Amino acid sequence: MQSQPQAAPYRPDPRIEAIAGWIGDPVPAAAFPRHELRWRNDRWAAAVGLAELDDAAWIAHFGRFEALPGNLPRPLALRYHGHQFRHYNPDLGDGRGFLFAQMRDADGRLLDLGTKGSGQTPWSRDGDGRLTLKGAVREILATEMLEALGVNTSKTFSVIETGEPLWRGDEPSPTRSAVLVRLSHGHIRIGSFQRLAALEETEHMAALVAYCLQTYPGNAPPADAPGRDEPAVILLHQVVERLADLAAAWMVAGFVHGVLNTDNMNISGESFDYGPWRWLPRWDPRFTAAYFDHAGLYAFGRQPEALLWNCGQLAATLRALAETQPLVAALDRFGPLYQQAMGRRFAWRLGVEPRGIEADTALIQAAERAMVDGGASPDRFFFDHRGGRAAEGALGEALSGYRATASTEDPFWQEPAPPGLVIEEVERIWAAIDQHDDWSELYAKVAAIRTLGERLGPAPEPAGVGS
Numbered sequence: 395m396q397s398q399p400q401a402a403p404y405r406p407d408p409r410i411e412a413i414a415g416w417i418g419d420p421v422p423a424a425a426f427p428r429h430e431l432r433w434r435n436d437r438w439a440a441a442v443g444l445a446e447l448d449d450a451a452w453i454a455h456f457g458r459f460e461a462l463p464g465n466l467p468r469p470l471a472l473r474y475h476g477h478q479f480r481h482y483n484p485d486l487g488d489g490r491g492f493l494f495a496q497m498r499d500a501d502g503r504l505l506d507l508g509t510k511g512s513g514q515t516p517w518s519r520d521g522d523g524r525l526t527l528k529g530a531v532r533e534i535l536a537t538e539m540l541e542a543l544g545v546n547t548s549k550t551f552s553v554i555e556t557g558e559p560l561w562r563g564d565e566p567s568p569t570r571s572a573v574l575v576r577l578s579h580g581h582i583r584i585g586s587f588q589r590l591a592a593l594e595e596t597e598h599m600a601a602l603v604a605y606c607l608q609t610y611p612g613n614a615p616p617a618d619a620p621g622r623d624e625p626a627v628i629l630l631h632q633v634v635e636r637l638a639d640l641a642a643a644w645m646v647a648g649f650v651h652g653v654l655n656t657d658n659m660n661i662s663g664e665s666f667d668y669g670p671w672r673w674l675p676r677w678d679p680r681f682t683a684a685y686f687d688h689a690g691l692y693a694f695g696r697q698p699e700a701l702l703w704n705c706g707q708l709a710a711t712l713r714a715l716a717e718t719q720p721l722v723a724a725l726d727r728f729g730p731l732y733q734q735a736m737g738r739r740f741a742w743r744l745g746v747e748p749r750g751i752e753a754d755t756a757l758i759q760a761a762e763r764a765m766v767d768g769g770a771s772p773d774r775f776f777f778d779h780r781g782g783r784a785a786e787g788a789l790g791e792a793l794s795g796y797r798a799t800a801s802t803e804d805p806f807w808q809e810p811a812p813p814g815l816v817i818e819e820v821e822r823i824w825a826a827i828d829q830h831d832d833w834s835e836l837y838a839k840v841a842a843i844r845t846l847g848e849r850l851g852p853a854p855e856p857a858g859v860g861s
Contacts, residue, residue: 398852402500404443406464409504410496413605416598417586418470421492423459424513424523426573428557431457432527432833433534438549438577442497442505456494456552456575459512465495471515475592476585476657477707479691484592486585486657487517490524493581504609507551508581510574510667524560527553527570528824529669531836535823536668537576538843539815543647544742544853546640548578548666564685570828578664582606584633584708585657591711600715603629610662612636612858616727621720626712629661630724634705635858636663638728641698642735646743648674648772652683654692654700656707663858673815674772677765702728735857742854745781745800746793753795760792777812806849813842 410417431449439445444462447455454460461467469492475484492515495507510533511525530553540547552575559568582602590599603625612632615622619631640663644651651658652670660666672683679695687693692700705728709721737754740761741747748754764787765775779785781798802808823839826832 399438399441400500401440401445402443402498404463405498406462406495407498407504408464408466408496409609410470410493410605411466413598413601414470416473416595417582417602418472418488418493419516420468421471421515422513423469423492423509424556424573426457426554426556426558426571428555429453429457430555430557431552432530432555432572433550433553435549435551435577438551441499442507442577452552453554456507457554457556457573459494459509462495462497465497466493469494469509469512471517472581472583472586473517473589474583474585474657475589476583476655477588477704478655478657479687480703482588483657484589485517485519488515489518489521490515494575503579506578506581508576508578510576511556511571512573522560524556524558524571525574526560526562526565527555527572528565528828530572530574531824531827532671532820533574533576533668534836535815535820535839535843536671538840539673539813540647540649540665542843542847542850543643543649544739544850545643545647545649546636546664546856548576548664551575551577576666578660578666579662580606580610580660580664582609582661583657584659584661584704584711585655586661587708587711588656591714594714596714599711600625603712603715606661607632610859615724619720620723621716624716624720626715627720627724630705630709630712630721631727632858633661633663633708634724634728635731636856637701637705638698638731639663639735639739639857640665641701642732642739644697645694645736646739646772648677648694650674650681650683650692650694651697652687652692654697654704656704659701659704659708663856672817675816676769676771677762677775698732731857738854741796741799743776743850744779745798745802746796747799749796753792757792757796760789764789771814771816773812773814777807780807800851804849806845813839813846815839815843 436445471488471492473487491509514523534550537550556571558571560571561567615631621627650672658667670684681694781800781802782793785793823835826835
């Protein structure tokens with residue numbers, strides 16, 4: 395999504411109802427003992443015509459999940475399979491969330507409101523369908539920082555504390571509970587296609603391809619691409635473009651998602667579903683976010699590889715609709731597209747004008763060496779060298795031919811350090827909430843992050859979006 399949303403009237407468009415019979419299951423929301431509004435994202439609520447809701451109406455819709463006018467009459471828990479750490483799992487689906495509503499923004503794009511922690515569904519297995527308040531706070535922070543850094547991400551729309559004590563193995567328990575609502579372009583995953591392929595529902599797969607092409611319009615394949623007029627091939631080209639760009643956006647942000655399973659990969663190309671994420675304390679390709687990722691499968695430096703592998707799993711499902719060679723040709727574009735995206739996104743964050751693949755790649759390599767040698771985090775590096783300033787040695791030589799596109803005269807760039815979200819900072823913010831019910835640290839951090847986004851200026855448009 396664009397970083398600065400435009401206000402729009404409320405325009406419901408629950409078009410997923412056309413495929414609801416086989417893509418999901420109608421479910422009720424949980425009945426919570428308490429509803430305390432902790433977070434409402436009014437700047438994104440304005441983009442879908444919901445900013446004028448008072449707090450009571452907000453809680454009614456996003457805490458009790460009373461249907462929005464003209465929208466889905468009942469929430470829909472989506473069905474999907476997925477590879478989890480490269481092991482196929484057919485027992486997935488929305489186990490603690492559902493699709494609640496769909497509506498159009500000012501540009502006519504279809505947006506979803508989906509949930510996390512809204513109760514049990516047919517896909518909960520042994521889970522309680524709940525979300526910890528700490529998990530919700532972490533998702534606010536992750537989505538706000540990623541948005542500021544130009545990453546195509548879901549937005550944390552609402553967080554309501556629900557008053558249930560929860561027991562979890564990865565944090566002190568009992569802990570507080572919440573229900574979260576996210577705003578995104580869609581919740582159709584690579585795993586959605588994997589489920590249809592496993593069940594040999596070829597007609598439904600063709601229908602889902604058509605739904606995705608219409609709902610998430612993108613660029614046409616290159617003129618010389620084989621099978622470029624076939625819907626399944628077109629979709630794969632678009633997803634490859636989007637995920638190559640997403641991988642580059644994470645790398646430039648210094649962000650580690652942590653769990654890049656195929657059920658966490660949106661066809662829309664958005665980053666979403668934040669669990670054990672981290673920001674790099676220093677440049678380290680081997681850095682992992684998930685404590686259970688013992689092999690480093692989803693380490694920082696392996697994220698592009700993981701997203702390409704996931705694209706390959708989508709291609710495997712689409713073989714039911716297209717020949718192999720056109721699908722392989724689409725996958726072959728990932729590497730060059732990733733390099734292009736790295737160049738434009740790296741230059742944008744640094745505040746210089748891109749100069750082409752060869753020069754941009756040399757600049758990125760020099761920057762990586764400078765970060766490794768100096769022990770700097772990406773946040774610190776980009777802040778210190780904004781507009782090409784203060785660059786010496788090999789880095790200064792690599793930057794010598796670049797033109798600055800951003801001024802550093804603003805007092806923001808003279809501050810001692812940029813806002814950051816390394817794990818110690820996240821834990822400090824949570825401790826204030828957990829121990830003292832003090833939310834001021836969270837709100838202050840979000841304000842600082844939004845200021846960073848404003849100073850960085852308009853982000854590069856997400857790839858794979860067009861007409």
